[in-house]
Amino acid sequence: MANTKKIKLDFRTYMMIIALVSIWIIFSFTTGGDFLTARNISNLFRQSVFTSMLAIGMVMVIIMGHIDLSVGSLVGLAGGVVAILDVWQGMNPVFSIGLTLLLGLILGLWNGWWTAYRKVPSFIVTLGGLLIFRGILVGITGGTTIGPMSDLFYYFGKGYFSDVTGLVFALVVGLAVIFIQLKSRKDKLKYGFDVLPLKFEILKIAVSVILLVVFILVFNAYRGIPIPLMVLTIFLAIFSFITNKTTFGRYIYAIGGNSDAAKLSGIDIKKITLTVFMLNGLMAAIGGIFLTSRLSAASVAAGDGAELDAIASCVIGGASLAGGIGKVGGAVVGAIVMASLDNGMSLMNVENFWQSIIKGLILILAVWVDIYTKNKKAAA
Amino acid sequence: MEEVLLETKSIIKDFPGVRALDKVSFQVKKNQIHALCGENGAGKSTLIKVLSGVYPAGSYEGQIFLKGEEKNFENIHQAEENGIAVIHQELTLFEEMNVAENIFMGNEISHNGYIDWNEMYNQTNKWIKKMKLEGVNPTTKVGQLGVGKQQLIEIAKALSKNSRLLILDEPTASLTDSEVDLLMEILRDLREEGVTCIYISHKLNEVFEIADYISVLRDGEYIGGDFKENLDERKVVKMMVGRSIEQMFPDRNNTAGKEILKVDNLNLRDYQGDQILENISFELAEGEILGIFGLIGAGRTEIANTLFGYLTGSKKGDIYLDNEKVDIQSPKEALHKGIALISEDRKKFGIIPPMSVKENISISFLEKFKNFLVIDENEEILTTSELVDKLNVKTASLNTKIVNLSGGNQQKAILAKNLVETPRVLIMDEPTRGIDVGAKQEIYELMNNFAQNKMGIIMISSELPEILGMSDRIVVMHEGKITKEFDNRNRDVSQEEIMVYATGGEMNG
Numbered sequence: 066m067a068n069t070k071k072i073k074l075d076f077r078t079y080m081m082i083i084a085l086v087s088i089w090i091i092f093s094f095t096t097g098g099d100f101l102t103a104r105n106i107s108n109l110f111r112q113s114v115f116t117s118m119l120a121i122g123m124v125m126v127i128i129m130g131h132i133d134l135s136v137g138s139l140v141g142l143a144g145g146v147v148a149i150l151d152v153w154q155g156m157n158p159v160f161s162i163g164l165t166l167l168l169g170l171i172l173g174l175w176n177g178w179w180t181a182y183r184k185v186p187s188f189i190v191t192l193g194g195l196l197i198f199r200g201i202l203v204g205i206t207g208g209t210t211i212g213p214m215s216d217l218f219y220y221f222g223k224g225y226f227s228d229v230t231g232l233v234f235a236l237v238v239g240l241a242v243i244f245i246q247l248k249s250r251k252d253k254l255k256y257g258f259d260v261l262p263l264k265f266e267i268l269k270i271a272v273s274v275i276l277l278v279v280f281i282l283v284f285n286a287y288r289g290i291p292i293p294l295m296v297l298t299i300f301l302a303i304f305s306f307i308t309n310k311t312t313f314g315r316y317i318y319a320i321g322g323n324s325d326a327a328k329l330s331g332i333d334i335k336k337i338t339l340t341v342f343m344l345n346g347l348m349a350a351i352g353g354i355f356l357t358s359r360l361s362a363a364s365v366a367a368g369d370g371a372e373l374d375a376i377a378s379c380v381i382g383g384a385s386l387a388g389g390i391g392k393v394g395g396a397v398v399g400a401i402v403m404a405s406l407d408n409g410m411s412l413m414n415v416e417n418f419w420q421s422i423i424k425g426l427i428l429i430l431a432v433w434v435d436i437y438t439k440n441k442k443a444a445a
Numbered sequence: 446m447e448e449v450l451l452e453t454k455s456i457i458k459d460f461p462g463v464r465a466l467d468k469v470s471f472q473v474k475k476n477q478i479h480a481l482c483g484e485n486g487a488g489k490s491t492l493i494k495v496l497s498g499v500y501p502a503g504s505y506e507g508q509i510f511l512k513g514e515e516k517n518f519e520n521i522h523q524a525e526e527n528g529i530a531v532i533h534q535e536l537t538l539f540e541e542m543n544v545a546e547n548i549f550m551g552n553e554i555s556h557n558g559y560i561d562w563n564e565m566y567n568q569t570n571k572w573i574k575k576m577k578l579e580g581v582n583p584t585t586k587v588g589q590l591g592v593g594k595q596q597l598i599e600i601a602k603a604l605s606k607n608s609r610l611l612i613l614d615e616p617t618a619s620l621t622d623s624e625v626d627l628l629m630e631i632l633r634d635l636r637e638e639g640v641t642c643i644y645i646s647h648k649l650n651e652v653f654e655i656a657d658y659i660s661v662l663r664d665g666e667y668i669g670g671d672f673k674e675n676l677d678e679r680k681v682v683k684m685m686v687g688r689s690i691e692q693m694f695p696d697r698n699n700t701a702g703k704e705i706l707k708v709d710n711l712n713l714r715d716y717q718g719d720q721i722l723e724n725i726s727f728e729l730a731e732g733e734i735l736g737i738f739g740l741i742g743a744g745r746t747e748i749a750n751t752l753f754g755y756l757t758g759s760k761k762g763d764i765y766l767d768n769e770k771v772d773i774q775s776p777k778e779a780l781h782k783g784i785a786l787i788s789e790d791r792k793k794f795g796i797i798p799p800m801s802v803k804e805n806i807s808i809s810f811l812e813k814f815k816n817f818l819v820i821d822e823n824e825e826i827l828t829t830s831e832l833v834d835k836l837n838v839k840t841a842s843l844n845t846k847i848v849n850l851s852g853g854n855q856q857k858a859i860l861a862k863n864l865v866e867t868p869r870v871l872i873m874d875e876p877t878r879g880i881d882v883g884a885k886q887e888i889y890e891l892m893n894n895f896a897q898n899k900m901g902i903i904m905i906s907s908e909l910p911e912i913l914g915m916s917d918r919i920v921v922m923h924e925g926k927i928t929k930e931f932d933n934r935n936r937d938v939s940q941e942e943i944m945v946y947a948t949g950g951e952m953n954g
Contacts (some may be wrong), residue, residue, distance in 0.1 A: 252823050310818075312812060312815055315808065315811055318804075319797050321799075322799045322800050326796060326797050327808070328755070328776060329753075329776050330776070330808045331777035331809055333777060389797070389799035390799050
C-alpha cells in the first residue's frame with residue numbers, strides 16, 4: 066500500500082520530464098533526427114543555462130508568494146559592471162566577479178527591504194527596480210558596448226571540460242547517489258518506516274546512474290560538458306537542497322502558503338523574505354556575468370525581458386504565482402522546455418514570430434493542464 | 446392569511462464525513478418573522494445555503510417549495526429572481542463605493558448602457574428614508590459607515606431586487622444596542638409591507654422580541670417549532686442543546702497547582718489611540734482551565750494575541766510567567782517561552798493550505814528536527830505521526846494536504862502542532878468553532894488531559910455551554926474590561942449570570 070503510493074508520487078514529480086521527452090521526440094521526427102544529435106543536445110543545454118539560472122532564484126521568490134520583475138535589468142547591470150571592472154579597470158577577474166556578486170546581493174537587499182520592511186508590494190518594488198537598474202546601467206556605461214572580456218570569462222561563458230573530467234564527475238556523482246540513497250534507506254529502516262523493496266531501490270539507483278553516464282557520454286561525443294552547464298548543475302543542487310531539506314527552505318513554502326499562519330508559527334517572515342530576494346539578486350548577478358562572458362561584451366540591452374522568461378519557466382515547471390507551490394528542479398526543467406522549443410523550432414526554420422506565438426500558447430496550455438487536472442482530482 | 450410561502454421536504458446535505466442536514470422539513474408562513482435557532486454547527490448556515498442556491502439543486506436531497514411550486518435553484522441568481530435574498534453575517538458591500546452604487550450593484554438603472562445617475566440617486570434617497578439612515582447621502586462611501594448602517598444598506602439592496610423572503614444570518618452579531626433596536630423596528634415595518642423574514646440567531650432575547658414563530662435545529666435535524674406565545678427561553682434552550690452538559694463535557698476534578706501566568710493591569714491601545722483593553726488582570730495556575738467569555742468586540746482575542754506577542758499597538762502593564770516578568774514581542778518568543786496559541790480563525794491564521802499534515806504540524810518547532818543544516822525527516826515523521834495518533838487526527842497519510850481534512854481534524858492537527866514542544870500555557874481561541882459534535886467532544890477530552898498534565902489552559906469562547914462546562918474559573922469581559930470573575934469549580938455558574946456581565950449590566954439583586 067505504502068509502496069504503491071511512493072511510486073505514484075514519483076510519477077507525478079517526473080511528469081514534467083515526461084513532457085520534455087515528448088517534446089524532444091516530436092522535434093526529432095520533425096527535424097529528421099537533427100534535433101537529437103550530440104551537438105544539438107549540447108547546444109540546447111547551453112542555451113537553457115541563462116534562463117535556468119534566473120529561474121532558480123525566481124522560483125524561490127514565487128514560492129514565497131512574491132514576484133521579481135527587476136531580474137532582467139539586474140542581469141544587464143551586473144553584466145555591465147563586471148565588464149567595466151574587467152575591461153576599463155583591468156581588475157583581476159576573481160575580484161571583479163566577487164564585486165559583481167556582492168552588487169547582486171545588495172540590489173536584492175534593496176528589493177527585499179522595500180518588500181519586507183516597508184510593505185510595498187513586490188510587484189511595484191521590482192517594477193521600480195526594473196527602471197532604476199536599467200537606468201544606472203545606461204548611465205555608467207554611457208550607452209556603449211564594453212568588450213572584449215579577458216580569457217577567464219571565455220571559459221565561463223563558452224568553455225568545455227575535457228572528456229576525462231566528465232567521466233570523473235560521473236563517477237563522483239554516481240557514487241554520491243548510491244551512498245545517499247542507501248544511507249537514507251538504512252535510516253528509514255532504523256526508524257521502522259516503510260521502504261521500497263531492495264530490488265526496486267537498486268533498480269532506481271541503477272536507472273539514475275545509467276542516465277547520468279549516458280548524459281556524460283552524449284556531451285563527450287561533442288566537446289565535453291559545457292562549463293556553464295556544470296556551474297548551473299552545482300547551483301541547482303545547492304538550491305534544491307536548500308528548498309527541500311533545510312528549515313529555511315520549509316519556511317519559504319510556509320510563508321507562500323499562508324503568511325499569517327507562518328507568522329503565528331514563529332517564523333521571522335521579514336528576515337526570510339529579505340534573504341530570498343538577496344539570493345535572487347545573487348542568481349541574477351551570476352546570470353549577468355554569464356551573459357557577458359558568453360557574448361564577451363556587455364551591452365545596455367543585455368537581459369532585457371529575461372525576467373519574463375524566468376517567470377514563464379517557473380510556471381511551466383509547476384510553480385504557482387499564488388505562492389506555496391513550486392520546485393527549483395521544476396523551474397529548471399521549465400527553462401529547458403522553453404529552450405527546447407526555441408531550439409527545435411529554429412532547426413525547423415520556423416519564423417521568429419511563430420516561435421513567440423507558440424511559446425506563449427504553450428505557457429497558457431501548461432498552466433491550464435495543471436489547473437484542469439487539479440480540479441478533476443478535487444471533483445473525484 | 447395562513448399562506449405557506451416556503452416549504453422544505455426532507456432536505457439532506459452531506460459533507461465528507463459529516464451529515465450537515467438530516468431530513469429537514471419545515472414551513473415558513475407568509476408575512477411572518479420566522480426565527481431559526483440552533484447552536485453553532487447545528488446546520489443553520491447549511492440550510493440557508495441550500496435555500497438560496499449556494500448549494501445547487503442536485504448537491505442535496507429533498508425538495509423546496511416556494512408558494513407551493515417546486516424549485517430547483519442552480520445558483521444564487523435564480524434564488525434571487527424568485528425573491529429570496531440572504532443577508533450574510535459578513536457583509537458583501539463594496540466599501541470603496543457609495544451607497545447608491547452598492548444598492549444597485551449588478552442591477553443598475555441604465556438606458557442603452559448609460560447609467561441614469563439621477564434616477565439612481567433619487568431611488569436611493571427613498572431607501573435611505575425607509576431604512577431611517579440619518580445623515581447618509583446616496584454618495585456617501587459605504588466604508589465610512591458603521592456596521593449597523595451597512596447592514597441596513599445591505600437589506601435595502603436585497604429589497605430593491607423585489608425580494609419577498611429575507612434571510613438574515615446572525616444580523617446583530619456585531620451591532621450596538623441602539624442599532625439592534627433600529628433593525629428590529631425596520632423588520633417590523635417590512636413585515637407590515639408583506640415581506641417574510643427568516644431570522645437566524647442564537648441570541649434568544651432578540652428572538653423572543655422579534656419573532657412570530659420559532660424553529661430549532663440541532664445536529665442537522667429539525668427538532669421542532671411553535672408560535673412564540675407557546676414557548677419560553679428555557680424550552681428553546683432545551684430543544685437547542687438536547688443533551689445534558691454532563692454528557693458533552695468530561696468529568697474533571699483537578700486541583701490547580703502553582704501560578705504560572707499572571708497578567709497585571711494590562712492596557713492596550715491600537716494605532717489610532719483607541720483603548721482596546723483596559724486594566725486587565727488575571728492569573729492562571731498549572732492544571733487550570735480559565736474560560737474567557739465576552740461578546741464580539743469585548744477584547745477577548747486581543748488578550749490572546751497580546752500574550753502571544755502578535756498584536757502591535759501600545760501596550761502597558763506587566764505579564765509574569767512563572768513569577769518572572771516577560772515582555773513578549775513576537776510569536777516566536779512566545780513559543781520559545783512555552784506559550785502556544787490556537788487562533789480563532791483556522792483558515793486565516795491556522796492552516797497552511799498547500800502543505801501536508803506533517804509539514805503543518807512540524808512548522809512551529811522545525812528547529813527541533815534540525816540536524817546540522819538539514820531537517821531530519823525521519824525524526825519529523827516520527828514525532829508528527831505520534832501526535833497524529835495521540836490526537837486521533839483522521840488523515841489518509843502524513844503527506845495528505847491539510848485542506849483535504851475535515852474541519853475537526855484540521856483543528857486537531859493545529860492542536861498537534863502546538864504540542865510538538867509541550868507548552869506551559871495553551872491559549873485556545875474558539876477551539877471548537879465550526880467543527881462537528883464528535884470532534885468537539887474529543888477536543889474537550891484532550892483539554893482535560895492536558896490540564897491533568899499540569900498545562901495551564903486559557904479557553905476563549907463565545908459558546909456559553911462550553912465555557913460553563915469546561916472552565917474552572919470564568920472571566921467575563923465587556924468592551925475591553927473585565928466585568929466579573931466567577932469560580933466555576935462546582936460547575937454552578939448560570940448562563941444568565943454570565944450574560945448580565947457580558948452585556949455590561951450589573952446584577953441588581
